[in-house]
Amino acid sequence: MSGSKQTIAAEVDPDGRMELIAVGEQAGHGASVDFRRVTLRGISSQPLVRACGDRGRLLDATAGLGGDSWILAAAGFSVTAVERSPLVFRVLSDGVDRAKADSRLLAIASRIELRQANAWDVLQSSSESWATIYLDPMYPPKPGSALAPKPIRLVRDAVGDDLDSSALFLAAVAAKWDRIVVKRPHHAEPLYAEPDVVFKSKLVRYDVYVREGSSLRAFRPKANS
């Protein structure tokens, strides 16, 4: 499970947006969600979008501040975005609500359904099936690497490391899906199993597991045991 450091709050910034902020820091210096800033030119060729495959029902099991959910919704996926941290969820849902109030963003925002939940519980539901299950759990920073951007540091301080990400992967394997996509830093091992296909971007890679002919078939009994 993740270990919260309890030093992060969700508060309203001077512009009326919810922000994730270190306790004691000046308002307006945290991380809020503003989807107007996201550049969408050429998104179909982004490795994230290509990795996630055919447009369909996509479960973003680790939504965080929703950057990836937004890109995937803009690319045409119907996204169910699940975030378990109440603090992170408040900031995310504030951003999606503001997008829904903006006529230029409404169409994309309407393709995102938010759920505050442990995705593990969502994956237990036998009545739901997914074209794609997307996982982007926290991973430990590489020693000596550049400081992560502030929003990532704030989310990390709010939720800790996602030490149960392998269990989440196995819950995904046991659910109904056509493909599972896991975002990993280049230096990290695959979350659990060797992927069928890998899409690389400059900073990260996307490990893709596909149902037909997938090496994951061998793991199914283990996942269900």
Ligand SMILES: C[S@@+](CC[C@H](N)C(=O)[O-])C[C@H]1O[C@@H](n2cnc3c(N)ncnc32)[C@H](O)[C@@H]1O
């Ligand atoms: C690295 S961040 C995701 C960043 C996100 N992809 C984005 O674009 O902003 C990981 C997030 O997943 C959430 N998370 C991890 N395990 C989860 C689970 N089992 N259920 C729901 N949320 C989870 C964490 O609380 C954290 O906010």
